Amino acid sequence: MNFHSIPKPDSLVMKTYPAKLLLFGEHTINTGSQALAVPLPLFSARWQFAPHLSKTELTSRQMQLPQFADYLDRLQKRGELLCQLDVMAFREALHKGLIFESDIPTGYGAGSSGALVAAVFGEWTKESIDWTRGVEHISPKKLLKLKKVLAQMEAFFHGTSSGTDPLVCFLQHPVLLGGHEGLKLVRLTEVKPAATLFLLDTGMERKATPMIEYFLEKMRQEDFHARCRSELLPAVDHAIEAFLCGGAERLFEEMHRIGAFQLHFLEKLIPENFRPIWQQGLDGNLFKLKVCGAGGGGFLLGIAKDFTETKNRLAEYKLLPVW
Numbered sequence: 001m002n003f004h005s006i007p008k009p010d011s012l013v014m015k016t017y018p019a020k021l022l023l024f025g026e027h028t029i030n031t032g033s034q035a036l037a038v039p040l041p042l043f044s045a046r047w048q049f050a051p052h053l054s055k056t057e058l059t060s061r062q063m064q065l066p067q068f069a070d071y072l073d074r075l076q077k078r079g080e081l082l083c084q085l086d087v088m089a090f091r092e093a094l095h096k097g098l099i100f101e102s103d104i105p106t107g108y109g110a111g112s113s114g115a116l117v118a119a120v121f122g123e124w125t126k127e128s129i130d131w132t133r134g135v136e137h138i139s140p141k142k143l144l145k146l147k148k149v150l151a152q153m154e155a156f157f158h159g160t161s162s163g164t165d166p167l168v169c170f171l172q173h174p175v176l177l178g179g180h181e182g183l184k185l186v187r188l189t190e191v192k193p194a195a196t197l198f199l200l201d202t203g204m205e206r207k208a209t210p211m212i213e214y215f216l217e218k219m220r221q222e223d224f225h226a227r228c229r230s231e232l233l234p235a236v237d238h239a240i241e242a243f244l245c246g247g248a249e250r251l252f253e254e255m256h257r258i259g260a261f262q263l264h265f266l267e268k269l270i271p272e273n274f275r276p277i278w279q280q281g282l283d284g285n286l287f288k289l290k291v292c293g294a295g296g297g298g299f300l301l302g303i304a305k306d307f308t309e310t311k312n313r314l315a316e317y318k319l320l321p322v323w
């Protein structure tokens with residue numbers, strides 16, 4: 001793999017890495033549906049040098065960065081690191097006061113660790129690839145290899161990683177998972193003015209693992225398994241198709257189907273105090289809500305036919321328009 005032909009900034013401060021959202025396919029990607037992950041420039045992160053900080057302040061701001069460098073160094077010395085990385089230069093930069101400035105919320109599934117991994121790989125990789133034709137022309141095989149590299153790096157933070165988060169943060173491009181190719185970069189079409197996609201901030205951090213275990217346990221129930229495959233999976237695939245094509249009306253309908261299924265059969269994914277407004281959305285024709293990512297907190301994804309009216313209706317909540 002050769003990645004160094006990517007245009008590099010003159011300094012670390014200039015390169016930013018966006019947050020990431022898994023818009024569709026949460027949990028169902030593991031049972032046969034497609035999933036769509038996209039960069040979210042509303043939040044981002046980048047390298048900064050802060051040599052003025054005291055040793056104590058620097059240690060606090062760098063958090064796990066030195067330990068991450070140790071992890072990469074161990075893999076490299078054992079010959080297990082899947083990419084060529086200048087770990088020594090990374091260490092030296094940390095010693096000189098390098099910190100990672102980020103406003104990406106943690107515990108939201110928004111790719112906070114993915115952005116960090118992408119930034120380390122982006123700055124200190126020794127590998128290169130010819131990207132002159134644009135990222136969409138990278139072969140699925142090369143994408144899968146890059147995803148594997150980034151998964152190994154991100155495993156430091158989570159024990160295991162699919163590599164999807166750092167891949168989206170690094171490429172800064174939407175990624176379609178599943179389907180015949182397994183992994184594909186896609187171009188988004190603007191959702192027509194008839195609808196606005198937005199995030200509702202629950203204000204609650206969550207851990208993905210319990211939510212994943214909950215879904216997998218439900219899938220062991222024969223009735224739920226059959227209903228999921230016949231109702232939820234097709235709705236997810238159709239929602240992705242509508243989103244990619246800019247079909248607002250159809251997307252609104254599929255979001256209703258997904259949200260109704262999640263409320264009726266996967267209510268643990270929805271924080272209890274948000275279930276009444278979720279039901280309010282299902283009962284009306286103004287907005288719809290669905291889980292965004294693993295669920296249990298973080299962001300909810302919404303679609304509104306009239307975003308101004310939706311903001312008025314949900315005035316006590318923080319809404320962030322994204323498309």
